Amino acid sequence: MSIKNFLKSEQNTIGKATIVIAFFTIFSRILGLVRDRLLASTFGPSVELDIYFASFKIPDLIYSIVLAGGVLVSLLPLFSDYLKKNKEDAWRLINSVINAFLIVLSVFALVFFIFTPQIVGLVLPGLDASYIDQAVNLMRLIFSAVFFLGLSSIFSTVLNYFNRFVAYSIAPVFYNICIILGIVFLAPSLGSMGPAIGVFVGSFVHFLIQFGGSLSYGYKYRFDFCLKDVKSFFKLLFPRIISASANQINLLVITALASTIAVGAISFFSLADNLRFLPVGFIGISYAVAIFPYLSKSVTDKDMGDFKVRLRKAFQNILYLALPISILTFLTRDLIVSIILKAGEFSEYAVSVTGACLGIFALSLVFQCLEPMILRAFYSMKEAKTPAIISLFFLIINFVLSLSFIEIIRNNPNLSNFIVDLFNLGSADCSLLIGLVIAYNISLFIDFVLLVIFLKKKIGPFCFRESFSFLFKIIISSIPFVVVALITMNFFQSDDFLSSLIEFVVVSMVSFIVYFFFTLSFKTEEAEILKNKLIGFLNRSN
Numbered sequence: 001m002s003i004k005n006f007l008k009s010e011q012n013t014i015g016k017a018t019i020v021i022a023f024f025t026i027f028s029r030i031l032g033l034v035r036d037r038l039l040a041s042t043f044g045p046s047v048e049l050d051i052y053f054a055s056f057k058i059p060d061l062i063y064s065i066v067l068a069g070g071v072l073v074s075l076l077p078l079f080s081d082y083l084k085k086n087k088e089d090a091w092r093l094i095n096s097v098i099n100a101f102l103i104v105l106s107v108f109a110l111v112f113f114i115f116t117p118q119i120v121g122l123v124l125p126g127l128d129a130s131y132i133d134q135a136v137n138l139m140r141l142i143f144s145a146v147f148f149l150g151l152s153s154i155f156s157t158v159l160n161y162f163n164r165f166v167a168y169s170i171a172p173v174f175y176n177i178c179i180i181l182g183i184v185f186l187a188p189s190l191g192s193m194g195p196a197i198g199v200f201v202g203s204f205v206h207f208l209i210q211f212g213g214s215l216s217y218g219y220k221y222r223f224d225f226c227l228k229d230v231k232s233f234f235k236l237l238f239p240r241i242i243s244a245s246a247n248q249i250n251l252l253v254i255t256a257l258a259s260t261i262a263v264g265a266i267s268f269f270s271l272a273d274n275l276r277f278l279p280v281g282f283i284g285i286s287y288a289v290a291i292f293p294y295l296s297k298s299v300t301d302k303d304m305g306d307f308k309v310r311l312r313k314a315f316q317n318i319l320y321l322a323l324p325i326s327i328l329t330f331l332t333r334d335l336i337v338s339i340i341l342k343a344g345e346f347s348e349y350a351v352s353v354t355g356a357c358l359g360i361f362a363l364s365l366v367f368q369c370l371e372p373m374i375l376r377a378f379y380s381m382k383e384a385k386t387p388a389i390i391s392l393f394f395l396i397i398n399f400v401l402s403l404s405f406i407e408i409i410r411n412n413p414n415l416s417n418f419i420v421d422l423f424n425l426g427s428a429d430c431s432l433l434i435g436l437v438i439a440y441n442i443s444l445f446i447d448f449v450l451l452v453i454f455l456k457k458k459i460g461p462f463c464f465r466e467s468f469s470f471l472f473k474i475i476i477s478s479i480p481f482v483v484v485a486l487i488t489m490n491f492f493q494s495d496d497f498l499s500s501l502i503e504f505v506v507v508s509m510v511s512f513i514v515y516f517f518f519t520l521s522f523k524t525e526e527a528e529i530l531k532n533k534l535i536g537f538l539n540r541s542n
Contacts, residue, residue, distance in 0.1 A: 041344030045264025
């Protein structure tokens with residue numbers, strides 16, 4: 001199969017789509033880990049790296065507010081309705097959205113470029129004045145990438161509708177490759193501006209891949225601007241804007257607070273946040289993206305029975321993988337950070353702090369993996385108001401908890417020392433960072449619970465009794481999983497990259513084999529499917 005045909009190949013089942021998305025998501029996330037390792041080894045937990053990560057916060061917020069953060073989930077159900085009635089109207093919708101996007105983002109860009117120095121002061125209130133110009137230049141360059149990523153998200157709607165997930169999934173791979181090249185070849189001479197240039201080039205390549213894929217399905221650009229189409233789109237988008245921007249504002253709050261705690265605090269949080277997104281990406285988001293077109297089509301066809309069945313199966317598939325991975329992440333948190341980030345300027349102390357943050361993230365990892373699918377269920381029904389209201393509540397809860405936890409820990413030296421000793425932090429300053437991470441994860445959990453409650457009110461029960469029975473089986477199977485993991489870890493004394501990698505691989509393989517056989521003995525559907533796939537693979541090999 002040629003590369004062109006491979007990019008155009010159709011994944012016409014949820015299973016095939018999930019496999020393709022998960023494969024490229026894992027590949028992209030691995031490249032992301034390589035990128036973070038290079039950043040950590042090149043800059044260490046320094047002011048320069050703090051500035052680099054902080055420079056993404058406002059562009060990410062604008063990206064969420066101005067269409068791109070909610071384009072796919074808002075536009076796909078609408079595109080599905082239009083295409084079912086008239087193909088020309090569907091393409092007119094796409095062009096109208098593109099032109100509206102360009103107009104709105106141009107206004108944001110003008111305001112942003114004028115007030116960037118003031119914005120830097122808000123995002124990094126603890127930044128030394130000598131670094132202000134560097135932060136301003138980085139933030140402006142990274143913001144420019146928003147244009148291309150925003151356009152790319154519009155064309156990803158077309159690829160998702162036609163079940164062409166290869167081109168959609170491979171774009172982030174090239175995005176990360178460009179950043180890595182920027183670190184390797186430009187950072188030695190340009191510092192943090194090197195990876196920022198990589199971000200800009202990577203966003204352009206990201207757009208070209210999605211745009212090229214859309215051309216093969218009949219898309220042609222025209223300067224269409226149908227006000228009715230734009231209104232229909234923004235009616236669905238506006239609540240999604242609130243949902244998407246709420247999370248970005250939460251991260252802005254954490255960034256601003258972290259900048260006042262200690263040098264490197266922003267980097268520790270951002271690196272741990274990136275690590276926790278590896279399982280969220282290849283499990284939660286992969287399933288959510290794969291199932292979204294099918295849920296939208298079920299709603300269009302008014303087949304809620306099919307909608308509920310697909311939702312329940314995806315719910316169980318995600319749980320089957322997410323629960324053991326979250327446990328393993330918690331148990332091996334320092335090992336994971338050491339393998340991926342411990343190099344060059346990234347010290348043992350930095351490993352301990354980042355590992356502590358990752359361990360706390362692992363406690364809510366199951367809910368983080370399930371939430372993208374729950375959100376897609378709402379959006380496929382063109383119901384975005386409920387998630388938007390819940391996200392605002394999430395924002396308030398996180399803000400209150402973050403400030404409260406910082407004050408409680410700061411005013412209680414015994415509690416601060418307990419956190420330092422528990423996570424082997426070595427510095428009381430970073431106990432405040434742990435408070436921020438705990439607050440954020442409690443907020444994530446509350447957000448997830450509220451989404452599930454209101455989804456059940458919206459669609460009624462969808463075989464939750466079967467899901468609870470399934471959950472009981474995998475929880476019981478996780479007990480020997482934990483025991484075997486802890487016993488296996490005692491056989492190793494890892495002190496370098498290779499021995500740490502071997503320990504992680506062995507512990508993971510042994511633990512998951514035990515988990516698989518226990519879930520198989522409980523006759524869970526997911527274990528049976530996995531067994532049949534393994535048997536089929538072995539038979540083909542022979």
